[in-house]
Amino acid sequence: MYFDYAVVLTLTLIGIVLLAGLMGLQKLLAPSNPFARKLMPYECGEPPTGNAWINFNVRFYLIALVFVIFEVEVAFIYPVAAVYLDWVRRGQRWFALSEILIFLLILFVGLIYVWVKRDLEWVKKVPD
Amino acid sequence: MIAVIVFWTLAVITVLSAMITAFSRNIVYSAFALLGSFAGVAGIYLLLGADFLFIIQIFIYIGGILVVTIFAVMLTQGVADMNISNRIVGLIPAALIALLAGAVMLEAILRTPWPHPGTAALNPTTHAIGNAFLGPFLLPFEIASVVLLAALIGAIVISRQAARAEA
Numbered sequence: 001m002y003f004d005y006a007v008v009l010t011l012t013l014i015g016i017v018l019l020a021g022l023m024g025l026q027k028l029l030a031p032s033n034p035f036a037r038k039l040m041p042y043e044c045g046e047p048p049t050g051n052a053w054i055n056f057n058v059r060f061y062l063i064a065l066v067f068v069i070f071e072v073e074v075a076f077i078y079p080v081a082a083v084y085l086d087w088v089r090r091g092q093r094w095f096a097l098s099e100i101l102i103f104l105l106i107l108f109v110g111l112i113y114v115w116v117k118r119d120l121e122w123v124k125k126v127p128d
Numbered sequence: 129m130i131a132v133i134v135f136w137t138l139a140v141i142t143v144l145s146a147m148i149t150a151f152s153r154n155i156v157y158s159a160f161a162l163l164g165s166f167a168g169v170a171g172i173y174l175l176l177g178a179d180f181l182f183i184i185q186i187f188i189y190i191g192g193i194l195v196v197t198i199f200a201v202m203l204t205q206g207v208a209d210m211n212i213s214n215r216i217v218g219l220i221p222a223a224l225i226a227l228l229a230g231a232v233m234l235e236a237i238l239r240t241p242w243p244h245p246g247t248a249a250l251n252p253t254t255h256a257i258g259n260a261f262l263g264p265f266l267l268p269f270e271i272a273s274v275v276l277l278a279a280l281i282g283a284i285v286i287s288r289q290a291a292r293a294e295a
Contacts, residue, residue, distance in 0.1 A: 062287060071188060084258075103269065
């Protein structure tokens with residue numbers, strides 16, 4: 001089983017070597033003349049003010065929460081999807097399919113809930 | 129031989145990232161350093177032959193938990209220039225607790241008779257888990273969906289008020 005992951009390891013190593021090599025080469029070959037004005041972040045010619053770490057809109061947090069739940073759903077579906085073809089070959093296609101569909105349907109209720117309750121919309125300053 | 133090199137590389141990445149997470153004065157760096165820690169643990173899962181746990185670790189922890197953590201950090205007011213005043217006061221109790229917890233863990237590690245599972249344990253686990261979901265564990269599998277639904281609605285109901293109040 002390790003053999004399958006040798007590909008992953010090789011790709012990771014190639015990625016690291018390529019990135020480090022190219023950036024090192026760039027460091028060696030390129031002329032370096034940094035000064036304060038040159039190191040300023042480029043914001044369409046405007047001089048930037050304040051910190052780059054501004055507060056995000058809280059709406060993103062709600063979306064992220066919904067996202068995590070549906071990601072866990074995918075994590076549950078994934079091993080079933082891995083064996084789905086085996087079950088089809090054993091003639092139990094409709095059994096496997098309906099089990100996955102029931103699983104999805106139950107969580108689809110959750111999607112409808114957040115949709116209807118308008119939690120996926122942009123949070124406005126005006127109270128509703 | 130390669131497995132040993134890979135293990136030590138992963139272990140060093142995991143521990144160094146965890147140390148950055150713990151010791152960084154900037155909570156944004158702490159949140160991002162968790163990435164290395166999670167990825168290193170994922171690699172160790174793979175090395176132990178737990179391919180399903182590996183995918184879940186990448187998927188849920190790096191893809192989900194980390195994103196929510198970074199969002200939470202970035203949503204905090206003035207997170208970059210937060211000034212913690214009692215840094216030294218916390219250091220000594222923290223070191224004591226860490227030493228104590230470390231001693232308990234070391235004792236547990238030394239007392240456990242780690243049996244070697246042999247090479248059979250290194251077979252891919254994902255297929256077995258999938259078959260178990262459709263076979264003996266069919267009902268828990270479907271109930272997991274209901275649990276997720278409850279978690280989704282609960283999380284949204286709790287955070288909705290705060291989100292609307294702050295916006």
